[in-house]
Amino acid sequence: MPPPPLAAAALRRHVLRALLPQSRHLCLLAAHSPSPSDDSDFEPPDHPLPRAPDGDGELAAFLHRLSDASTAAYVAANEVNKAIKTFDAMEKFKTEADQTVFYSLLRALCKNKNIEDAEELLLVRKKFFPLTAEGFNIILDGWCNVITDIAEAKRIWREMSNYCITPDGTSYTLMVSCFAKVGNLFDTLRVYDEMKKRGWTPSIAVYNSLIYVLTKENCMKDAQNIFTRIIDEGLQPNVKTYNSMIVPLCESRKLDEARMVLEDMMLKGIVPTILTYHTFLRQENIDETLKLLKKMKDDGCGPKSDTFLMLIDRFFQLNEPGHALKLWNEMKRYDIRPSYSHYMSVVQGLIKHGCMERALEYYDEMKENGFASDPKLENEFRTFLLANRDHWRGAGKYNIIPQRGKHFARRLLSVGLAVITLAISLGLAIPVLATEAPQLSTIKI
Numbered sequence: 001m002p003p004p005p006l007a008a009a010a011l012r013r014h015v016l017r018a019l020l021p022q023s024r025h026l027c028l029l030a031a032h033s034p035s036p037s038d039d040s041d042f043e044p045p046d047h048p049l050p051r052a053p054d055g056d057g058e059l060a061a062f063l064h065r066l067s068d069a070s071t072a073a074y075v076a077a078n079e080v081n082k083a084i085k086t087f088d089a090m091e092k093f094k095t096e097a098d099q100t101v102f103y104s105l106l107r108a109l110c111k112n113k114n115i116e117d118a119e120e121l122l123l124v125r126k127k128f129f130p131l132t133a134e135g136f137n138i139i140l141d142g143w144c145n146v147i148t149d150i151a152e153a154k155r156i157w158r159e160m161s162n163y164c165i166t167p168d169g170t171s172y173t174l175m176v177s178c179f180a181k182v183g184n185l186f187d188t189l190r191v192y193d194e195m196k197k198r199g200w201t202p203s204i205a206v207y208n209s210l211i212y213v214l215t216k217e218n219c220m221k222d223a224q225n226i227f228t229r230i231i232d233e234g235l236q237p238n239v240k241t242y243n244s245m246i247v248p249l250c251e252s253r254k255l256d257e258a259r260m261v262l263e264d265m266m267l268k269g270i271v272p273t274i275l276t277y278h279t280f281l282r283q284e285n286i287d288e289t290l291k292l293l294k295k296m297k298d299d300g301c302g303p304k305s306d307t308f309l310m311l312i313d314r315f316f317q318l319n320e321p322g323h324a325l326k327l328w329n330e331m332k333r334y335d336i337r338p339s340y341s342h343y344m345s346v347v348q349g350l351i352k353h354g355c356m357e358r359a360l361e362y363y364d365e366m367k368e369n370g371f372a373s374d375p376k377l378e379n380e381f382r383t384f385l386l387a388n389r390d391h392w393r394g395a396g397k398y399n400i401i402p403q404r405g406k407h408f409a410r411r412l413l414s415v416g417l418a419v420i421t422l423a424i425s426l427g428l429a430i431p432v433l434a435t436e437a438p439q440l441s442t443i444k445i
Helices: 008-019 026-029 056-076 080-093 101-110 115-124 133-146 150-162 169-181 185-197 203-214 220-232 237-253 255-268 275-281 287-300 304-318 323-332 340-354 356-368 374-386 406-426
Strands: 431-432 442-443
Touching: 008 304, 026 275, 101 115, 115 133, 133 150, 169 185, 169 203, 169 442, 185 203, 203 220, 220 237, 237 255, 237 275, 255 275, 275 287, 275 304, 287 304, 287 323, 287 340, 304 323, 304 340, 323 374, 340 356, 340 374, 356 374
Parallel strands: none
Antiparallel strands: 431 442
16 A cells, blocks of 8 residues: 655655764754655755655655665665664555665675675565576675686585576676686586587677686687677677787787787778777887887877886885886876875885885875875884984985985974984983084084
8 A cells, every 4th residue: 555645845854864864964954844744955056965855656666766876875885784774664665675676785795795685685585586697696796796716706606507597698708708717618618619509699708707717728720710709690709809818918028919900900000099008008118118108199099097006016116116217207298197105106115116205205295295194104213313313323324315305304204203212211312403504413412
């Protein structure tokens, strides 16, 4: 039996309070007591919730949209229990939560790596939402694409059989992809053959997976034959198809062959993606890297902030800090402003390679640009400064503190005062920093 008619404004207030009791906007709603003639809509700016209905006839649709938005927000915040409670709250308003809404919740859970919770929910609610291949495919996709765990994917495949659920084309596509990702050529081909025997037509995604695993296992002739089969079956190779060959070739350091595939792709009018360029950048030397960055810009495909972060990390890992700093300077040419992650990558990379002085420069620059300090690095630099205070004494000695920046002066002053206090108690000769100018002198206490 449908609920009694309610005024739209009052309905919004009750629904929102039940679904999102901690919302700041709901407090405002509770304080606002509309009269029966109050037709105003509460529309907080940039609020993620869907627009409320203007009449009771749209109640069900509104609750579906509201539940979907709320559960997605809770899942993103890793509040699984709250997401499920929000979904259950729909029953309080005698609005049936259909399978579409239920599957949306499962997808949100899997997308945020709560795959076990999604599977448990799928099985617990099987009386209300009968088990289907589509439902299991959501869980299977989580284990195949969100977290590639072949053991869990195979377990879900067996669970489908235990519940008498017949895998569909999507199920086979996911398993082919998962086996291909881990380089299991035998099982990839086995599932592919079974898929065809069951009457399911392979999609372009299946062929892309086959090309990837065949190339990875150095079966180049067979991989090329897949290209021919794609065209024969009326499909068109896309950028993912070519990337499926370029990625394993680059990973195997077969860069010349990978460049030939890239050239063939571009001749066919297929534009490389940022993934294509990143694949090459992970393997190229510094000179080729700089050329590729320019080509990316010319093709309108970056480079982006993540591109430089990846490259800086890579060259530090290759024990080439000079090249890493060169790429840091290249960022300015491409109008990329360093982020906190960029600064931390450079600072930690320099520390790892024993360049504490340079690391200190970038760290202070990071703070001057408004980024938060890191307590662990603060302690590490403080220890380093105290341990190397003898290097600040005498002419001709390298001063490890650059003579610029307010953070340098503050750090020297604080360290100097600490050393003076210690020296007074011990009666030692110490270096102190003059307050008028950044020059060093030695005094006796």
